[in-house]
Amino acid sequence: MSNNEKKKKELVFTGKTDAIYKVIVIGDPAVGKTSLLTKFATNQFEEKYLPTIGVSILKEPIELEEKNATVALMFWIIAGQPQFYMLHRPYYNGADGIVLMFDITRSSTFSNINNWYSSAVKYGLSGVPRILIGNKADLKEERKIILPMAEHLSEKLNAPYFETSALTGKNIKVVFQKIAELIYRAQKRDEARRREEEQNYSYRVRIEELDKSRSGRSLCYLDEEVVER
Secondary structure, three states, X not given: OOHHHHHHHOOOOOOOOOEEEEEEEEOOOOOXXXXXXXXXXXXXXXXXXXXXXXXXXXXXXXXXXXXXXEEEEEEEEEOOOHHHHHHHHHHHOOOOEEEEEEEOOOHHHHHOHHHHHHHHHHOOOOOOOEEEEEEOOOOHHHOOOOHHHHHHHHHHHOOOEEEOOOOOOOOHHHHHHHHHHHHHHHHHHHHHHHHHHHHHHHHHXXXXXXXXXXXXXXXXXXXXXXXXX
């Protein structure tokens, strides 16, 4: 086992966090999903392409300074090869966020983003926070996807768009900070809504019990009046 492989296996954060969120990273093969996460975690760039088999999992802490919180993102880097499509359902289950990634130098990877998003919707993730990444921004001369095209797709998917480079490190911290913030806010909104629903339910139950109690007392009074007559 190489030193780099050992480092990849040791990328497990054990510090204190406020929450752990599952984030699936999806896109066509060789768009740089693993390379981008490796750069984020180790600040190293892997030039040799090694396709993901099934799924690769990486856990990293993210500090949310404005929220005074630290969360851990559990990244599930999902293989993009067609032969693994049938295995995707369990990998998608329970995802709190989505990273959709394409290669700005290959038009087909951009076109397929719609298919990747559709697969996420199929598995019940239509309401999950997501971001769109155009990777390999360092290859300017080979660019096929211009910014307006990506921004149009970004609006369609309701997913903030960023361009990154696993080679130079461009925007890497920014994008993962962004998805962490989006998930954190969404989770807090869901928690607030659940608390409100529980409070409303509890209030309705108390009202119903009070109405029944009052109704029972009224019947008792009516019975007493009948006896006295």
